[in-house]
Amino acid sequence: MSTYPNISALTALLTEKSRAAILAALMDGKFHTASELAYMASIKPQTASFHLAKLEENNLVICEKNGRFRYFRLANDEVANTLEIFMSISPPPEVRSLTQSSQLKRLENARTCYDHLAGRVGVNITNLMQEAGYIERNNNKFIVTAKGELFFRDLGVDLVGLSKKRRSFSHACLDWSERTHHIGGALGNGLFERYIELGWIETKANSREIIITPRGKSGFKDFFGLKI
Amino acid sequence: MSTYPNISALTALLTEKSRAAILAALMDGKFHTASELAYMASIKPQTASFHLAKLEENNLVICEKNGRFRYFRLANDEVANTLEIFMSISPPPEVRSLTQSSQLKRLENARTCYDHLAGRVGVNITNLMQEAGYIERNNNKFIVTAKGELFFRDLGVDLVGLSKKRRSFSHACLDWSERTHHIGGALGNGLFERYIELGWIETKANSREIIITPRGKSGFKDFFGLKI
DNA sequence: AATATAATACGATATTCATCGAAGTATGGA
């Protein structure tokens, strides 16, 4: 009947509490087993299996089998990006406990968004690179300037290699806590991996939280002028 | 339990087919009576009344009473903007008939997005104004340049008046058919009203479709360099 | 005052669907 896009198809999948919890858990960009996801969503394995089948059917997650384990991950960065958009236009989380509140603060400071850096640090770095003229915003994308090419070479990020990947080179990814954009896509991932390689950041198991190491603090300050 | 934004609160309202249809109908930015909306969503008036109460409760629509009629409208342009985002990341409409397909083509060409111009024409004008240096993109907003101020004066758009309105001056609004941005906010609305005033465009009753008049074709060409 | 129209309120019904227990399949290890 309608001549408008079918909103319901997507929202129906996300409305369900358990499925939303599973997807939120997968937003760390890593693979997780079905049991792990069941535990994180506080449901029995059968129920998680039921939901994961639905999510796979609708191309929101993909699955790799390994022995008797099944490892699930978000299907691609477009899915991750879409989920971030939903989060950014949803009411903020209700904080009930002190540990929850301090965890939220750490997430707001620095976290993974699928496979790149998000939160205050991710957004600030993005802004500082724009101000320094290393990258330029063009609609939903970021473009690396001539000046930027030198910068990324100094940092040790291989732009040529990144541009060959089959995914979008660099898109402006909406940040739910900062309500503005950070760098996503291949470039976002390339930077993220390089930070880890340099020992500037560390990831935590079963969490999207990112820890900035002492070496990272001076690195981010020297290269981007970032004060933490 | 979760430290992430509560996605469900909004999506639950949109998942329901009838409510989605009501909101889609309201995306023309106009007031509609409860009966009208019931008819457009193919449900009985009681059911529409039930849904409209829920939508009003959740601040997605507002209602003005006039005699025995109750006129409903989207609450504000933030709601419209959010709906447009949902549309842009949802599967495209299924086309089953010839009339539906031609209606879709007309909508893709030019339509209202709440109270401003969207579709191919809306997006093209936005891009041409950027290329001409009349406006500049800054994160989610558009800024009018010094050159742009002269341009808008020539066009007959009162920027000072628009900037006094209580709504955001000009935000980049996601276009579901073009998958990029057009001008929203007070500036988007100001341009839209001016186009009508100049006789460049015409709206249709009970449709988001916009008709470009012959006078509009030459006007858009002279002022923006737009070829239709 | 009588009647028609717009809309809401309430109650009954039906449908959808998440959940979990029980049972079954697949894999790994002892």
Next chain:
DNA sequence: TCCATACTTCGATGAATATCGTATTATATT
């Protein structure tokens, strides 16, 4: 070969909720 583990399938249950018939309220028209 036997058992433990990871996961799925199936069926029953229960909860949520959209829908509409009927009735009621409010307003307009004659």
